[in-house]
Amino acid sequence: MTGGPYQVRDPRTGEIERALCPPTSAELGDLAVRLRAAQSRWAALTPERRATALLAWREEIGAARDELVAALTADTGRLTESVIEVDGVSGMLERWAAQAPALLAPPPPRQATIPGIEIRGAGVPYPLVGVISPWNFPLLLGLIDAVPALAAGCAVLIKPSEVTPRFIAPLVKTVTRVPELAEVVAVVEGDGATGAAVVNLVDAVAFTGSVPTGRIVAAAAAAAFIPAFLELGGKDPAIVLAGADLDRAGSSILWGATTNAGQSCLSIERVYVEDSAYDEFLRLLVEKAERLGLAYPKPGDGQIGPLIDPAQAEVIERHLADALEKGAVVQCGGEVERLGGGRWCRPTVLTAVDHSMLIMTEETFGPVIPVMRVRDAGHAVELANDSAYGLSGAVFAADAATAMAVADRLRVGAVSVNDSALTAFVHEGEKNSFNASGLGGSRMGPVSLSRFLRRRSYLINNSTRPDPWWH
Numbered sequence: 001m002t003g004g005p006y007q008v009r010d011p012r013t014g015e016i017e018r019a020l021c022p023p024t025s026a027e028l029g030d031l032a033v034r035l036r037a038a039q040s041r042w043a044a045l046t047p048e049r050r051a052t053a054l055l056a057w058r059e060e061i062g063a064a065r066d067e068l069v070a071a072l073t074a075d076t077g078r079l080t081e082s083v084i085e086v087d088g089v090s091g092m093l094e095r096w097a098a099q100a101p102a103l104l105a106p107p108p109p110r111q112a113t114i115p116g117i118e119i120r121g122a123g124v125p126y127p128l129v130g131v132i133s134p135w136n137f138p139l140l141l142g143l144i145d146a147v148p149a150l151a152a153g154c155a156v157l158i159k160p161s162e163v164t165p166r167f168i169a170p171l172v173k174t175v176t177r178v179p180e181l182a183e184v185v186a187v188v189e190g191d192g193a194t195g196a197a198v199v200n201l202v203d204a205v206a207f208t209g210s211v212p213t214g215r216i217v218a219a220a221a222a223a224a225f226i227p228a229f230l231e232l233g234g235k236d237p238a239i240v241l242a243g244a245d246l247d248r249a250g251s252s253i254l255w256g257a258t259t260n261a262g263q264s265c266l267s268i269e270r271v272y273v274e275d276s277a278y279d280e281f282l283r284l285l286v287e288k289a290e291r292l293g294l295a296y297p298k299p300g301d302g303q304i305g306p307l308i309d310p311a312q313a314e315v316i317e318r319h320l321a322d323a324l325e326k327g328a329v330v331q332c333g334g335e336v337e338r339l340g341g342g343r344w345c346r347p348t349v350l351t352a353v354d355h356s357m358l359i360m361t362e363e364t365f366g367p368v369i370p371v372m373r374v375r376d377a378g379h380a381v382e383l384a385n386d387s388a389y390g391l392s393g394a395v396f397a398a399d400a401a402t403a404m405a406v407a408d409r410l411r412v413g414a415v416s417v418n419d420s421a422l423t424a425f426v427h428e429g430e431k432n433s434f435n436a437s438g439l440g441g442s443r444m445g446p447v448s449l450s451r452f453l454r455r456r457s458y459l460i461n462n463s464t465r466p467d468p469w470w471h
């Protein structure tokens, strides 16, 4: 990258702590060679043995919980979500350790339609998987693809975001305490240049980040002729129909839009409310939003942490300025505040918005909730689908059948019904990202693991004749 090494900044104070310390390209190359060499031993272990190693890692992460939470809090400035991340990763390791052996069991042999030929199937892991992750949930998103890849028998080279590198050292410490894993897991500091180098060293890449970077990674992966699993940005809609429980909808949408200060791919970023429910919903939403405070001056205060990356704070400011210039009305919040050297944004509810505004069409990645009045369910669906993205969405209605009929028409990969952003916690439902929100197999659900395997068939001629087909 140009301009010298990336400077690691404290999101609460704005102070520069140190320069990033990426490996040289020779060191990175050597690391890839070492990981590949160890992978064949790892893949030769039984799935049960690998699952045992994942559970041992879970123990080490549990033992290092306080240290990891402290590092993540230093990285991101928020506390509650850091605890959720560490505990979420423990749950993820437990789930994959429990599920992987059955998922990796070879299918029973079967007869081909040609007599005498038996087919046996196997999954062959990609030797080395690169994982490139963003800053908004550094630990969780660093491991969400790495763990199923490891369970499948791959080695992993993880390159987290340059914005949040402090958690790497305590994480690596937990890895080194599980000797088999230490050989096949590496986590390196680095910015986009290191990420680009990783793509050229691996056999498959799992990337989580923005759409523009995702496009670059997809092109680099195509040139390297490796698969890329891309989980990118979103502009998730919520639809609130007449007859829905508005109190519940207000609380849920507020949660879905402001957790992690809205810095989440699956944040609710726009709300469409049916005419007759609009006034009451808005009243409830604003009342609830005004009750949330900033986690300032201490991380344990309030609910809304700092904006982690100043570049993203500028995006939020740009979207707000654009909306206000075009006639949007601020119901609460409404600005990026500078406090103690950090940047903060209180929950912001906007009305009088429309799709000419960036706040309704581009990913804002802040605790901003633009609310738009719609005529009916059809109008809501039309606007919800008027998007370059297609990650997920939410529908609130009087009854499940009405909600499901609307959910069915949304061009997104997951719909929370009578709730918001459930994919933050529920990882068992298979989903693809629609439109520009991603590409590649489902990260969620059991099939997530199969992304890291190539299928192989053994075609066995059991007939006494050499070729039963034409002899």
Ligand code: NAD
Pocket (backbone or CB within 6 Å): 132, 133, 134, 135, 136, 141, 159, 160, 161, 162, 190, 191, 192, 193, 194, 195, 196, 197, 199, 208, 209, 210, 211, 212, 213, 214, 216, 217, 231, 232, 233, 234, 264, 265, 266, 363, 365, 391, 437, 438
């Ligand atoms: P980003 O695209 O700027 O960076 C993501 C990662 O890519 C970082 O590690 C970065 O160093 C690396 N990178 C940058 N240039 C690269 C290159 N040329 N080659 C390889 N790697 C490169 O994203 P960000 O700002 O860190 O994260 C926020 C974005 O991530 C948002 O758009 C958000 O919606 C998205 N996100 C998506 C999901 C999902 O599951 N769909 C989850 C979380 C975040």
